[in-house]
Amino acid sequence: MTISAHHAGVQLLNQAQGMANSAARNIHDASLPAAQSANSGASTNPGASANSGASSNTRALANPAMSQTSAAEHSASGQRPDPVNAAVDLLQAKLYNQAGANVLQRSNEMTGTLLNTKV
Incomplete structure (x- = not known):
C-alpha cells in the first residue's frame, strides 16, 4: 500500500476547482435578470453540472450542517442565488x-528529502 500526500493534495485542488466553478456560476446567475437566469440553469456545458454537484457534495461532507444549493437548483426553484454566499464560496x-x-x-x-535530493 502506497502512502502519499499527493492524492490528498490533488483531491483538494479538484475540490477547489469544482467549488470555484459553482460559485462563479452562482455569481453569474445572480447578475442576470430574472428571465435570463431561469434559462441559464439548463447549461450547454455538461461538465458544469457535474462540477457543481461534486462541490456541493464535498461541502456537505466537510460540514453536514451546511445546506448549499447549486445554481441549477436555484433556477429550478425560481430563486436567484445569493451573490454574497457565492463570493464566500469563491473565497473558500x-x-x-x-x-x-x-x-x-x-x-x-x-519525497526529495527521502531520496536525498533537493527539489
Missing part, C-alpha cells in the same frame, strides 16, 4: 486551492 475555494498546493509542495519536499 481559494483557500482550498492554497491548501492543496501546500500539501503537494510539502509532499514533494518530503
Whole structure:
C-alpha cells in the first residue's frame, strides 16, 4: 500500500476547482435578470453540472450542517442565488486551492528529502 500526500493534495485542488466553478456560476446567475437566469440553469456545458454537484457534495461532507444549493437548483426553484454566499464560496475555494498546493509542495519536499535530493 502506497502512502502519499499527493492524492490528498490533488483531491483538494479538484475540490477547489469544482467549488470555484459553482460559485462563479452562482455569481453569474445572480447578475442576470430574472428571465435570463431561469434559462441559464439548463447549461450547454455538461461538465458544469457535474462540477457543481461534486462541490456541493464535498461541502456537505466537510460540514453536514451546511445546506448549499447549486445554481441549477436555484433556477429550478425560481430563486436567484445569493451573490454574497457565492463570493464566500469563491473565497473558500481559494483557500482550498492554497491548501492543496501546500500539501503537494510539502509532499514533494518530503519525497526529495527521502531520496536525498533537493527539489
